[in-house]
Amino acid sequence: MTAKNVIGGALALCSTSPLTGWKRDGCCSTDDSDNGRHVVCAVMTAEFLDFSAGQGNDLSTPRPEYDFAGLRPGDRWCLCAARWEEARIAGFAPDVVLDATHAKALETTALGHLQAHAITD
Template sequence: MERNVFRQPLQLHGARPLTGFMRTGYCEAPRSDFGNHSVAAVLTDEFLDYTASKGNDLRSAGLTSGCKWCLCASRWKEAFEARTSDTDAKVPRVYLRKTNERALESVKLEDLSKFAVDAEQNNGS
């Protein structure tokens, strides 16, 4: 069973469009997912511009600002490290209960929590 960053069952993230490495709507991150698509995020125009500038144009896949998408932990961390403030829209907001525990292989929970969606910040309860 896939678990979230709180070691609880992973919650569904997005079905329109169907997201996740396995395209199940969950941010499942099996070992075969070398990109570690584990961060349950809400895309912003600023992030879409940023990731396109790094060679990954998600808009070409039909994604737009507001889409829920399972991001590679390394790309989320890269945007986090490039931020100008803790309100920088370049860093997508995340749903912690929908973020796979594998994200913690690359990103600190403390960092994810800084960009957590309301009510997601206190241990998933």
């Protein structure tokens, strides 16, 4: 069964550089072990990265022990849907790629919110 995106199509690739996704396959796919639901394909901004660090999740600092180079503005990354929604409410939501955002994101945020921050490839 092919994973679906928030607009009803097949889930598209989010990023391979940096390699993202719960399964580190470049897609924002999910499974029952993904408690954070890393399903929103977002384009990082300095403002969001600062916001996330302030929430205790520093995504900018390299962590070589996890083979993680750190994220920079412009990178695409599969975010936890709840963190994206927190950032939206706080005014720091990064843009999203709808065709690469898993349908499970709609359990946490409304399609209209995602569409308001949508970019096209």
